[in-house]
Amino acid sequence: MISSIAVQVLPMTANENDVIKIVDHVIAYIDASGVNYQVGAFESTLEGDYDQLMSILAQLPKVAAEITDIPVMVYSKINMATTGDVLTIAKKTDKYK
Secondary structure (H helix, E strand, O other), X not given: OEEEEEEEEEEOOOOHHHHHHHHHHHHHHHHHHOOEEEEOXXXXXEXXXXXXXXXXXXXXXXXXXXXXXXXEEEEEEEEEEOOOOOOOHHHHHHHHO
């Protein structure tokens, strides 16, 4: 099933350097997964197979915990279609580039 998810990993700290370090680590994990993704100012959007994306999503708090003991909140939005097409990142955003 083709899907897209938007995900925000929000470290529960006011320390800007810690936030950047944690978020960069999570983005590196997403990048290494091989799925198509786009980083935004508040959240990242991932595209791919539903089960693969859910596996990635489930790992994100653990990935953050690899480098910090700061709690993180993970917020997500999921778009999944069993038939037909899910609107891609490109279809949604390319016209604004």
